[in-house]
Amino acid sequence: MNPHSYDEIDGLKHYKLFIDGAWRASSRNALLDCINPANGEVFARCYQAGTAEIDEAIASSDRAAKDWGATMVAEREIMLGRIAEVIRDRTPEIQALLIEECGSVHGKALWEIEYVLDCIRSAAGDVRHVMGETMPMTMPGQIGMSVRRPLGVIAGIAPFNSPFLLSMKKIVYALAAGNSFILKPSEETPVSGAVMADLCAEAGLPAGVLNVIPGVPAEVGDRLMADPRVKMITFTGSTKTGRHLAVEAAKNLKKFTLEMGGKSPLVVLKDADIDYAVDAAAWGVFLHQGQVCMANSKVIVEKEIFDTFRDKFVAKTRGIKVGDPRDPETVIGPLIRARQCQFIDGHISDATEKGATILTGGTHDGRIYQPTVLDGVTPEMRIYHEETFGPVVSLIVAEDSEDALRIANDTTYGLSAAVITNDMQKAMDFSMRMEAGMVHINDCTISDEPHVPFGGTKNSGFGREGGRYSMEELTEVKWVTIQMGKREFSF
Numbered sequence: 026m027n028p029h030s031y032d033e034i035d036g037l038k039h040y041k042l043f044i045d046g047a048w049r050a051s052s053r054n055a056l057l058d059c060i061n062p063a064n065g066e067v068f069a070r071c072y073q074a075g076t077a078e079i080d081e082a083i084a085s086s087d088r089a090a091k092d093w094g095a096t097m098v099a100e101r102e103i104m105l106g107r108i109a110e111v112i113r114d115r116t117p118e119i120q121a122l123l124i125e126e127c128g129s130v131h132g133k134a135l136w137e138i139e140y141v142l143d144c145i146r147s148a149a150g151d152v153r154h155v156m157g158e159t160m161p162m163t164m165p166g167q168i169g170m171s172v173r174r175p176l177g178v179i180a181g182i183a184p185f186n187s188p189f190l191l192s193m194k195k196i197v198y199a200l201a202a203g204n205s206f207i208l209k210p211s212e213e214t215p216v217s218g219a220v221m222a223d224l225c226a227e228a229g230l231p232a233g234v235l236n237v238i239p240g241v242p243a244e245v246g247d248r249l250m251a252d253p254r255v256k257m258i259t260f261t262g263s264t265k266t267g268r269h270l271a272v273e274a275a276k277n278l279k280k281f282t283l284e285m286g287g288k289s290p291l292v293v294l295k296d297a298d299i300d301y302a303v304d305a306a307a308w309g310v311f312l313h314q315g316q317v318c319m320a321n322s323k324v325i326v327e328k329e330i331f332d333t334f335r336d337k338f339v340a341k342t343r344g345i346k347v348g349d350p351r352d353p354e355t356v357i358g359p360l361i362r363a364r365q366c367q368f369i370d371g372h373i374s375d376a377t378e379k380g381a382t383i384l385t386g387g388t389h390d391g392r393i394y395q396p397t398v399l400d401g402v403t404p405e406m407r408i409y410h411e412e413t414f415g416p417v418v419s420l421i422v423a424e425d426s427e428d429a430l431r432i433a434n435d436t437t438y439g440l441s442a443a444v445i446t447n448d449m450q451k452a453m454d455f456s457m458r459m460e461a462g463m464v465h466i467n468d469c470t471i472s473d474e475p476h477v478p479f480g481g482t483k484n485s486g487f488g489r490e491g492g493r494y495s496m497e498e499l500t501e502v503k504w505v506t507i508q509m510g511k512r513e514f515s516f
């Protein structure tokens with residue numbers, strides 16, 4: 026890290042805000058403790074933006090947007106390439122931070138970084154494809170066309186669970202489309218935000234094109250929302266926060282996209298390869314200790330194979346290595362917050378009081394929650410409906426494939442869904458009728474690539490992220506005409 030990005034106080038790094046190309050402490054007299062979820066220790070602190078710093082970030086982004094929006098496409102492609110080079114060079118440092126700050130295991134941390142590199146390749150390829158079109162006009166001698174223009178200042182509000190991937194995806198496409206960007210990282214992972222600013226600065230991104238301002242969520246959010254210079258808010262996080270932001274966006278007539286929570290179903294039909302389905306279901310719910318929006322926390326299995334599936338799934342779950350994320354062999358590390366363990370305990374005790382059975386797990390040691398399998402989950406239980414965001418899966422028996430589809434759709438969420446079957450006709454029918462923004466056949470529910478239309482329906486999302494879908498969200502269409510010869514006016 027650039028030594029200007031922090032003050033060293035009492036042996037702890039105190040990370041600064043990144044505004045207008047410079048590292049700044051805050052006039053706000055409050056610091057955020059950055060806690061390593063594996064041991065609960067404070068490993069760094071972060072300054073928090075006050076109203077003065079938020080306003081400066083907005084003003085800086087507004088100034089920078091004009092020049093950045095006018096850059097030649099080649100210049101933007103070259104800059105994206107340089108950011109990728111810096112990320113490649115600093116991969117071990119980023120990986121170590123994602124383990125320390127977010128409790129990521131080795132493979133998940135590396136996957137985030139590789140995804141971002143892929144995202145940059147994809148976005149650089151999209152820079153020259155921000156297309157308009159010509160259109161016939163009824164006005165004699167007139168030619169009409171549509172052009173896509175950058176929006177200007179875009180603000181991103183990001184969650185903790187994949188802080189590097191989810192923030193960089195927003196940043197990279199916003200820059201590719203010619204916008205400047207203000208990032209408000211999660212209060213759980215603000216150091217990742219500082220690292221992203223540092224990477225872009227090292228790559229030579231002009232001052233103000235990216236500003237990073239950790240701070241009190243509602244304060245930063247309200248100020249960004251109310252300022253007319255901020256043209257769009259792109260949010261990833263819980264449905265509760267997203268719903269609040271949607272109301273605020275409506276009041277301020279602000280464009281927004283929302284990537285929110287999920288309760289994603291994985292359906293296993295009776296003809297499926299059971300061993301494969303067990304592997305898919307386990308990966309799809311236990312990755313990053315279940316703290317993934319797309320996690321298949323509801324696994325619905327046809328009754329003919331339910332017992333075999335359940336026994337094999339429980340055996341697999343019991344064999345998963347749980348513990349310190351610094352150990353490369355660990356699969357399930359710590360949850361981000363201690364109170365998340367209490368939240369999960371609440372889901373499990375509500376379910377067991379209403380008749381569910383814990384087949385394995387159900388306990389935690391510090392922030393490390395044992396992978397947990399529940400049987401007999403019914404719609405009366407909170408866990409049937411609510412996002413758990415932990416390593417807990419509900420196994421649900423279905424009478425037949427129609428019943429499985431009904432249970433899969435019995436949710437207010439609609440992010441991802443999956444079905445495992447060798448019957449392709451049935452699989453395609455499911456893909457059309459599953460109420461989710463993304464459906465995967467013969468896979469688990471966790472899948473993401475930078476260029477696909479990523480996003481949910483129902484209470485899971487509003488808008489899409491990725492590739493040309495991002496480029497469309499992050500630009501606006503303008504209608505332009507040229508009058509050939511003189512137009513005739515009636516008076």
Ligand code: NAD
Pocket residue numbers: 182183184185186187191209210211212242243244245246247261262263264265266267269284285286287317318319412414440481485486
């Ligand atoms: P969260 O909603 O608590 O926080 C997300 C972000 O919103 C954070 O930066 C937080 O500081 C900010 N925030 C909170 N209150 C705010 C307010 N009043 N105004 C402005 N900003 C505010 O979510 P989280 O716990 O960080 O993340 C987990 C959630 O995110 C889960 O529900 C998960 O499913 C969802 N998620 C969704 C996707 C997706 O792509 N659909 C991806 C990752 C995570």
